[in-house]
Every structure is written in C-alpha cells, then in structure tokens.
Amino acid sequence: MARLHEGLKELTVRFSHLDPPLQITNGTRRERRERKGKAGFRYALTSWKKFMKAEPILDCSSRMEQPAITLLKNLNLNQDDYTIKVRIVRLWSRAAFNDSRKVYCYDMILMDEEGTKIQAFVLAKTAREYEHLLKEKQCLFIRNPSLGENRQKVKYVHISTKINLNSNAIVSVCDEPVGTEWGFDFSPFSSVVQDPTDDNKSFKSPIGILTFLTLIYNTDMLFI
Template structure:
C-alpha cells in the first residue's frame, strides 16, 4: 500500500487544481465569542504545525464549528483535506505568516495516529545564536536562563551553597 502524500503548509497553493491534504498537530485552540449571542462562539481560531515545524493560523467560522469542534483539541494530530488558504488580514497575528487556513463545508478532518514532527510548538535556539543575532529577525524567543556554575549533587542544602559562595 502506497503512503499518502501530504502537502506541507508552506506548499499550499491558492491556485491548485487538486485538493491539498495536510497532516498537522493542533498547538493551540481558542474561541471568539459572538457579540450578539454571548453563549455562542463566533469562530474558532487555531495554530497548526506540520511535521517540518512550520506553523500556520487557522479559522473555523460559526456555521462550521459543529462539524470540527470535536477534532480540534490541543495536541491532537489530524489529516485535513481541502483546507482553504486565505490572507491573514487580522491585526493580531499569532504566527508570522501572511496566510491562514480556513476550514469550511468542503473541508474534511480526520484524526491521525502518526505524527513525526516536533513535540513542542517552538524551535530551540542556542544562547550563543541569540547573542550573535543569528536567529530569524521576527522569531519569538524566550530566554529561560544561562547556566554559570554547576554544583555536584551531594545532597547539599542551601546553607552549604551559601558557604561555597562566601
């Protein structure tokens, strides 16, 4: 049996003649409430990531939420057939990408059991690459810390550490 061919997020073409099939992991899902009906969602927004680590924002409008909501859970892996590519005209872009996917009535979504992409929705950069400004200009980074000294694990308590610093 031949393996299914998936289109990568950066390869989706507006002018394609055949429907694209993508394999993605759902990184984040949030709803935007309807201003007129406070108990209803106006749309769902998501961030998808493919197996190469490329990310793209996606939208499901109110009339199609019932078709997709059960599949759109964070960390779910999905195959999506025939998503629509549109311009991301939002003033608040979660992903630095000019386009976004729209799931509509012609889109089909199914769970996927195999995803060989990154475990997390972010890329790791070395501290040196941040200092040397080698990372992409618009990359979002979070610096947790920089290790300057490592103590032996000898079950020492805080007083022992303070003595070593004096």
C-alpha cells in the first residue's frame, strides 16, 4: 500500500457534482493496481498535491476533531504531537549555495495569541505544498513540527528553542487573527539605555528595521 500522508487518513470527500452527491472517505476511494503480476489496492489520494489536483472534488471536510492548541511558552523538546496557532511576524529567505537565484530555505519569526515569539525555518523543497502560505501577517495552524535547540549566535526572540517544519508537519490557514498585526515589543526607554546589551531585551532584526539606538536629548520635557 502506498505511503499515506497523515493528514489524509481521516479525510472525507464529497462529490457535489453527482446526483445524488456522493460522500466517501479517502480510505474507501481505492484504485486497483497491478504490478509485476500482483494485484493490490492503495489510497487514491496519497498526498496533498494529488488532492489539490483532483478536479472532480468540489467540497471536502475532515472528520478529525480540531486538536488542542499548544502555546509557544509551553513547548518542550519531549513533545512530538502538538498543534500551534501562530502568525508569521517576519519572513526572509536564504539562497541556495550553488545557485543564488533559488531559495534554499525560509526563516520565520512566529507569534502566538499571547504575543510569545519563536524562530522557525523550513527547507524550500519541503514547503512546496504550502509555500504560497508563507508570507508575513499570515495566520496558520501548524501540526507536528519538530522542535530543537536554537544554536544560532544571533537570536531574535527570547525562547531558546527553534521550530523546524519538517516533512511530517501539516500547515493550514487559520482564518481568525492571531496576536497583533505587527508583533511589536515595547520596553521603557530608560531600561534600554541603561544596558542595551541585556539579552532580555530584543533589538536585533533580521531585516534591519532597528539597527541603532541612542539617547539624543536628556530632558524631562519636550516643547513642540
């Protein structure tokens, strides 16, 4: 039997163009295949790419219950089955080593509904099925990504772990807004100038939005 993507196992497909409409599960929509004299059955829709290209399918719904959402602050390295609801606050790409015109991977800063942020990345070849969803301000459900230590020298968020959207991750659109649109963090200016090297304050930007900070006027009042 062909390898089946986890997200398609419990899928219910409805053929609305038929009279009467026909509703079946992906498990019952099988095709008989013969190979080397041996006959067998397999799932007709084994990947999301095939699912999206199935023109007769006009309506579909998943029978799986919406999994519980895990907040970013509650993630730990021992988890292997969880779903997060996040907004892409920042996104940038890295070019392939042998061809600067091709994208090797995407780096992201994700934010949940509490405003907690985490770094994430995905290889371009892994993200082909949902690459069109990778854009700033986009809200997403991400199920079963892998989690590891963030060993980058320059870190853009406070959380010490990093998310990898591997081949097992399931990415889908979240229609409700998550967190604030721009994802800004604010700190008192006095605390910034006292110790701007404090790691508890994030002023590093992957796209150079804030690169320099200084105290120009030392006054209690400003007249305009």
